[in-house]
Amino acid sequence: MVGDNEKLTSKCKVDLARMPPCQSALMPHIQRVNHRVALYKRAHEGILERPKPYDQGQGWTKNADRVLEPVWCLKPILPVSLIDLLADGGCGEEDDEEDEEEDEEVDFDAFAESDDEF
Template sequence: MKILNQNSKFIQIFAAVGDSWEIDELVLSGAEEFTCRLYGFSPRIKKVDEAREIKIKKICGSSLELRQGLSVDLSTFPPCKRVLLEHMKRVNFQVCVWKRAHEHYPEIPSPLDHGFHINSETGKLEPLWFEGATSSPKPSLMS
């Protein structure tokens, strides 16, 4: 709440969540900046992938190699942008449903384009954590 109280921009951004079935770029960039703040980064860091790079450099040093025996708590890292995007798609989808709760027959699209997928083994709807390969391209700060 402290972060929200210190910056009314975030309140306006989150109030816009669910206004449309497609997530707005301003909402996504605002969520990204807010996430950086949640993880303790300065206001000048606005991109989660940049924040992750900074954290990796802080842990590994300039060699960017993890020392043997070093334990790293990955819960202290912000999510990468691909994961945050899928999460925000799910959040936006759910809020869109809630914002249409007063309608008798709201038109609700398939959740499959909104951060969910069907598990091929169970046939159940599950969160889509990210799209694409599991290894990310080499970060710009690390090259």
């Protein structure tokens, strides 16, 4: 694990799920939660004046089918330079070799015969 005296390298095991969200992902989530809590707090009122969930700053957007979708992030998730690199398909020969290894057929009969030996 990474501590005070250790550097973070590619060999370090870090659970990324434990990292906090970035500011651009956290803000829409807070806006959605705030919208819901405001509705709950005013639920006892007879006439409820409230903004539409897809209004600016509420954390939701309406798609072409008029269905509400959450705003996941305010900024691009990946930098533009990385998106361009991935769009170019810069796969090397190493990737092709790995794909070929994965495509090899597995002889399940050999596994069944080895199980009979035990």
